[in-house]
Amino acid sequence: MQHLFRLILFLFFLLLVCGCSQRHLKPETSDVNSKAQVADQAISDVDPSQTDTENKIIASQNDEDGVLESDESFDTFDDEFDEFEDEFSDEVAVEVSDPLGGYNRFMTGFNDKLYFWVLKPVATGYSWVVPEFARRGINNFFKNLYYPVRLVNNVLQLKFKNAGEETLRFVTNSTIGVLGLWDPAKVWFGLEAHPEDFGQTFGVWGIGPGPHIVLPVLGPSNLRDAIGLAPQWIYLNPVNNISTVADLSGLEKIEELDKTETKLGILALERVNNTSLRLGEYESLKKDAIDFYPFLRDFYEQNRQRLIEE
Amino acid sequence: MRILSFSVLMLLLLVQPAFADELALVKKNAEQRINAVIDYIRDKNLDKNTRNQKIIAAMSPMFDFSQMAKLSMGKRNWTRMTPAQRQEFNELFVIRLQESYLEKLDLYTDEEVVVDQAKQVKTRIHVRSHLVAKDDKIEMIYKFYKKNNQGWKVYDVEILGVSIVQTYRSQFAGILKNQSIEDLLEKLRQTGGFTVPTGKY
Numbered sequence: 001m002q003h004l005f006r007l008i009l010f011l012f013f014l015l016l017v018c019g020c021s022q023r024h025l026k027p028e029t030s031d032v033n034s035k036a037q038v039a040d041q042a043i044s045d046v047d048p049s050q051t052d053t054e055n056k057i058i059a060s061q062n063d064e065d066g067v068l069e070s071d072e073s074f075d076t077f078d079d080e081f082d083e084f085e086d087e088f089s090d091e092v093a094v095e096v097s098d099p100l101g102g103y104n105r106f107m108t109g110f111n112d113k114l115y116f117w118v119l120k121p122v123a124t125g126y127s128w129v130v131p132e133f134a135r136r137g138i139n140n141f142f143k144n145l146y147y148p149v150r151l152v153n154n155v156l157q158l159k160f161k162n163a164g165e166e167t168l169r170f171v172t173n174s175t176i177g178v179l180g181l182w183d184p185a186k187v188w189f190g191l192e193a194h195p196e197d198f199g200q201t202f203g204v205w206g207i208g209p210g211p212h213i214v215l216p217v218l219g220p221s222n223l224r225d226a227i228g229l230a231p232q233w234i235y236l237n238p239v240n241n242i243s244t245v246a247d248l249s250g251l252e253k254i255e256e257l258d259k260t261e262t263k264l265g266i267l268a269l270e271r272v273n274n275t276s277l278r279l280g281e282y283e284s285l286k287k288d289a290i291d292f293y294p295f296l297r298d299f300y301e302q303n304r305q306r307l308i309e310e
Numbered sequence: 311m312r313i314l315s316f317s318v319l320m321l322l323l324l325v326q327p328a329f330a331d332e333l334a335l336v337k338k339n340a341e342q343r344i345n346a347v348i349d350y351i352r353d354k355n356l357d358k359n360t361r362n363q364k365i366i367a368a369m370s371p372m373f374d375f376s377q378m379a380k381l382s383m384g385k386r387n388w389t390r391m392t393p394a395q396r397q398e399f400n401e402l403f404v405i406r407l408q409e410s411y412l413e414k415l416d417l418y419t420d421e422e423v424v425v426d427q428a429k430q431v432k433t434r435i436h437v438r439s440h441l442v443a444k445d446d447k448i449e450m451i452y453k454f455y456k457k458n459n460q461g462w463k464v465y466d467v468e469i470l471g472v473s474i475v476q477t478y479r480s481q482f483a484g485i486l487k488n489q490s491i492e493d494l495l496e497k498l499r500q501t502g503g504f505t506v507p508t509g510k511y
Contacts, residue, residue, distance in 0.1 A: 084381055084465070088476050192447075284413050290481050290497055298480055299472050306471020 096301050097211045105293045107214040112292075114217065115282060123275040130276070137181040138273045143193070144173050144180025145238035145245070152236060153196035157204045162194035169193060198228030203308035212297050220300035239266050333435060336454055336462045337428035340437045343368050344423050351415060362412050369411075374455075374463035379403040381465060382478035387486055395491055402498040407474075418443060435462060 098104065127135065147170040154163035169185040177184045185191040202224050203209070210223030221229075238245050242257045256262055289295035346368045350361050379400045380388055391399065422442040429436045434455050441448040451468040466475040485494050 087466075088381055088384065088473075088479050280417050284410070284417060287413070288410050290478075290494075291485060294484055295477065295481055298477060302472045302477075303470050309471075 096297060097209075098297065099211050100213060104212060104214040104297070107216060108220075108293045108296060110216065111214065111219055112286075119272070119275055120279070123272050123279060126272050127276040127279065130273075132277075135273055135276055138269075139277060140173070140177070140183050141180045142238075142270050142273075144170065144177070148236045148238070149198075149232055150194060150196055153198060153201045154194055156201045157196060159194065159196070162196075165191050166194055197225075198232050199225030199304070200228075200308050202228055203304070209301060209304065212301065214297075220296055222301070222304075225304065239263050239270070242266070329430060332462070333428045333430060336435050337425060337437055339462075340372065340428075340439070340452055341425040343372050344425060344439065347415070348423060365412065365415065366408055372452075372464055374457060374465055375404045375407065376400055377455075377457075377463065377465045378407065378475055381475045383482055384479050387482065387491070391491055395495065398495060399491075399498070402495065403478075406498065 147166060150166050151163055151170075154160075154166060168189075169191045170180075172185040172189065172191070173180045173183055186193070199221075207224055209225070212220070212222045213226055215221050215226060218229075233240050235241070240263060242263065243253065246252075246254065246257060285296075285299075286292055347365050350356060350364050350368070353361070356364070382403065383391070383399065388396070418441060423439055424442060425437060425439045427438040429438070431453075434453055437452045437454065439450045439452065441450060449468075449470060452464050453466040453468065454462040455465050457463045466473055468474070482494060485497065
């Protein structure tokens with residue numbers, strides 16, 4: 001008797017739970033469905049040439065959450081705000097120390113002019129002359145050459161699997177990929193690049209970013225990342241160590257290669273080539289900002305933080 | 311007693327999938343919308359204006375734009391605004407978000423978008439997607455919260471680890487430190503100047 005009673009109780013309970021879980025889901029589905037209907041109507045009203053894609057998605061032009069929100073919801077903000085208050089703050093997400101703010105703002109302006117007056121026109125002209133596949137190839141070539149930077153930093157961060165993958169990539173792309181011009185490691189074997197630099201390594205070691213510094217030509221950085229550039233440039237940068245690279249490749253020694261002009265020329269080519277593949281990105285980013293310098297600064301610092309956490 | 315523990319077990323089994331179902335649903339929904347947008351971009355027959363209109367129409371229901379506007383302003387500053395200011399700010403902000411989004415789409419025309427994970431984060435759902443470009447991968451996270459009676463809505467988008475709402479919020483707070491709300495609205499009216507018409511206005 002007692003068992004029967006429990007069984008009934010259990011069944012009742014089960015029913016209740018099923019009901020709940022269904023009801024839990026229902027608003028979502030029915031909401032979506034009804035919206036889909038409204039949307040289909042709205043679209044067929046507006047546009048007679050209805051296609052399959054339009055049926056597939058749930059589109060609503062007169063969506064009540066859009067711009068046409070009534071005043072009403074603006075007043076019920078108290079509870080909602082509290083719910084989100086832990087997540088956002090008036091301060092920047094990552095604490096940014098910026099004692100050089102004045103200089104940084106100036107340098108951001110300088111780099112901006114440099115981009116619009118020099119880099120962009122040159123890169124645009126270059127992109128007219130050199131076809132895209134060639135520019136991608138050159139970009140891949142340079143990326144492949146930066147393998148030592150990625151290898152050393154992956155190892156210093158104890159990411160041995162990534163270091164191994166990088167090595168496989170380098171071997172594959174330097175050979176089958178014809179000097180790294182092409183990226184078969186990714187296309188054929190699904191091996192992804194794992195870019196790491198000294199700034200990130202220092203970050204992983206627990207060193208904070210320090211004050212934000214905008215570098216001439218190179219753009220946003222901070223003390224930690226800027227210091228990280230030094231060992232990278234001196235020991236691992238393929239352009240700076242170009243005669244070593246030539247040596248290792250079995251080429252004859254060419255005096256010309258060690259000249260600063262040559263190195264700057266190569267760096268300029270690399271930069272112009274890269275920019276030619278990214279025309280418009282900087283401009284668009286700039287429009288997203290209301291006040292450009294702090295926007296760029298916070299963007300950089302948050303992005304670096306994310307890269308270090310990975 | 312055994313039945314009781316059995317019922318508890320059943321309860322756990324039944325409750326668990328409920329959220330998993332919602333996760334799957336939110337993910338699928340986001341996936342469909344994003345794919346639809348990509349279809350529109352690839353459809354060469356559409357002129358830009360209609361295309362943009364369709365894209366916005368496809369994405370809008372997923373977003374809670376007013377919530378994003380509010381959160382970007384923050385509680386302290388939002389309470390200082392008059393209803394008229396709130397209304398105008400909301401409109402300017404939403405247009406801005408949409409235009410910025412459309413312009414980004416123009417930049418990344420040939421990329422692939424993969425929606426690869428929906429994750430529960432406390433009471434929220436984070437849907438992670440990747441824009442797979444020719445030489446890099448851009449991570450985008452759509453953050454959903456459950457809005458009363460309206461299902462799951464996006465309240466923030468994170469691109470490359472940078473939260474859009476947070477970025478706007480620190481900018482607004484920075485400006486409002488020394489300037490008035492009217493000054494900020496004036497700035498919003500002027501800046502931007504995106505070349506892409508949303509077609510809505």
